Amino acid sequence: MKTEVSARISPVAPAGEAPTAFLPWIAVAGIRPDEIGYASLEETLTALAFARRTLTVASEPVVAGIWHRQPEGFRIVRQNAALEQCPMLAYLLLNAAGAAAMVDGRFDGLRPEPGWISPAGEHPEAVYLWLLLARHRKPAGITLIAEAAKIACRHGIPLFSRAINDRSQRMHDELGFASARSLYPHAPEWLLVLPPERRRTAERIEIVHVRTFEDMAKVFAVRTATYITEQHASYDEEYDGNDFCATQLLGLVDGEPAGCARIRYFGDFAKLERVAVRREFRHTRLASQLARETIRHCRRKGFRRILGHSRADLLPLWKMFGGKLIEGRPPFRFADIEYREVCLELEPLPNAITIETDPMLILRPEGAWDEFGPFDRTQCGADRGRHMQIESDTKRIGKAA
Numbered sequence: 001m002k003t004e005v006s007a008r009i010s011p012v013a014p015a016g017e018a019p020t021a022f023l024p025w026i027a028v029a030g031i032r033p034d035e036i037g038y039a040s041l042e043e044t045l046t047a048l049a050f051a052r053r054t055l056t057v058a059s060e061p062v063v064a065g066i067w068h069r070q071p072e073g074f075r076i077v078r079q080n081a082a083l084e085q086c087p088m089l090a091y092l093l094l095n096a097a098g099a100a101a102m103v104d105g106r107f108d109g110l111r112p113e114p115g116w117i118s119p120a121g122e123h124p125e126a127v128y129l130w131l132l133l134a135r136h137r138k139p140a141g142i143t144l145i146a147e148a149a150k151i152a153c154r155h156g157i158p159l160f161s162r163a164i165n166d167r168s169q170r171m172h173d174e175l176g177f178a179s180a181r182s183l184y185p186h187a188p189e190w191l192l193v194l195p196p197e198r199r200r201t202a203e204r205i206e207i208v209h210v211r212t213f214e215d216m217a218k219v220f221a222v223r224t225a226t227y228i229t230e231q232h233a234s235y236d237e238e239y240d241g242n243d244f245c246a247t248q249l250l251g252l253v254d255g256e257p258a259g260c261a262r263i264r265y266f267g268d269f270a271k272l273e274r275v276a277v278r279r280e281f282r283h284t285r286l287a288s289q290l291a292r293e294t295i296r297h298c299r300r301k302g303f304r305r306i307l308g309h310s311r312a313d314l315l316p317l318w319k320m321f322g323g324k325l326i327e328g329r330p331p332f333r334f335a336d337i338e339y340r341e342v343c344l345e346l347e348p349l350p351n352a353i354t355i356e357t358d359p360m361l362i363l364r365p366e367g368a369w370d371e372f373g374p375f376d377r378t379q380c381g382a383d384r385g386r387h388m389q390i391e392s393d394t395k396r397i398g399k400a401a
Contacts, residue, residue: 019153019194021176022146029139031077036147039076039088041067047076050084051133055164058110058131066092066130069117073130075147077140089144090131093118093151099126100319102160102191103184109162123283125320127152129161138171145175152196156285158183159194185347186322196285203253203284207293209367210248218257219248226276233335247366249293251277251286259286261294269305269343270298291321295346297367302352306344311337318342 039047044067051057058066067074070093077087094102098116101107107116109130118124127148134141145161152159161177163169177194180187187193210216220239227233242264251259258281262274272294277287298306310318315325323344331338353362353369364373 019146019149019176021174022142022149025139025142026146029137029143031079031140031143035079036075036077036144038072039074039090041071043076043083044074044088044090046083047086047088047133048131051131056110058112062111063090065114066090066112066117069114069119072120075144077144087137087140087144088131088133089129089141089148091148091151092116092128092130093124094126094128095119095122096125096316096320098128099158100316102126102128103180103187103320104322105186105188124151124155124157126157127159129159142171142175149194152194156196158196161192161194162190163192184320184322185345204255205284205286205289206252206255207289208250208252209365210250211365215250216243216248219250219260222250222257222260222278223274223276225278227274227335230279231335231337237335247297249290249297251290253281253284253286256281258284259290261290263294263297265301265303266307268303269307270301270303271307273309287317288320291317295321295344296349299346299349300352300369302348302354304346304348306346308342308344309339310342311339315340315342318344 041064044063045060048057048060048063057063073091073093075089075091079086092098092112094116095118098107098113098118101113101116107128109128112130129145129148132141132145134144149159160180161172163172172192175194177192179189180191180193181189183193183195184191208215210219223238227238228235243262245264247263249261249263250257251261253259257278259277260274261272261276264271264273272291275287275290277284277290295306306323308318308323310323315323321344323342326341326343329341331340333339360373360376360379361369363375364371
């Protein structure tokens with residue numbers, strides 16, 4: 001942990017590229033990189049004392065506790081000005097539990113749980129703009145927000161915030177923030193989010209729908225490396241006879257098979273299972289991307305519920321996407337691991353597939369309903385010879401009306 005002195009004098013290391021919308025404001029702010037530093041605890045508490053004259057902010061003990069846990073989240077601009085004139089930002093790097101609390105409305109900015117703060121060295125799951133004191137210097141304030149946005153870009157994670165007044169709302173709109181409900185259906189109404197904007201040098205993540213034996217072999221390789229090797233599942237437990245009656249998703253990181261998921265369908269609900277990410281790719285956002293694609297896929301197919309079986313340590317990931325424990329259902333075990341039943345409530349997409357959907361769309365490959373399929377192509381240029389052959393070989397029952 002940094003001492004108070006080192007936190008005051010250490011320059012801020014670059015965290016990555018700022019999103020495009022920030023760049024014009026950074027250009028006019030006139031702030032050199034060496035003028036942005038870590039705020040000491042003394043500076044932080046003094047600045048908050050000024051802020052309390054007009055704002056409701058967390059108490060000194062709460063702020064001090066967060067500072068000691070995550071001092072790198074307190075940034076200040078020093079340009080030979082009195083402290084009360086120095087723009088300052090406090091942001092929180094959240095772990096999975098903290099991100100889940102943020103999007104389901106349990107997060108309290110006046111009393112954030114210390115257990116929701118990501119410790120040093122741990123991959124954060126989200127960034128929250130806890131407090132911004134711009135001192136009526138909008139470009140400077142945005143330059144500070146950019147420091148948090150760079151971290152979000154570097155890790156490929158969402159940046160959360162809230163607008164405290166109309167002027168603040170306009171600033172967030174200019175920077176590309178949107179209602180968090182556009183991504184997280186159960187998020188509180190006030191929560192804003194800047195979706196992750198990955199750096200050009202970051203890993204390229206791709207989710208594909210498995211349609212070939214080669215891709216299925218890649219899925220099996222990922223699951224063998226995770227469930228059989230790491231969790232010691234038996235072959236029959238892992239390959240349970242359900243793989244060829246399900247939708248399979250394959251996650252690629254820079255073209256390398258890195259993760260997978262399986263979806264099966266039962267009446268009015270879908271079941272997400274066999275989600276796996278290889279150990280060497282767990283620093284990426286692949287697990288979240290697999291979850292998002294599963295949700296999108298099920299909503300497109302018109303499903304309103306997804307059932308999952310979750311290990312206790314993975315419940316925060318489900319909660320982040322709106323999943324809830326099914327009340328009254330006790331824990332159960334399979335493959336010698338305890339699981340809980342989780343349900344995610346959905347709204348079908350506006351273009352969800354129904355019985356009234358165009359028949360040519362329904363004929364297209366799974367997950368590629370908006371792309372030209374093989375039957376679409378044959379419709380464009382009918383093979384006259386094949387048509388005549390079909391007419392010759394087909395035995396018809398009765399006569400056409």
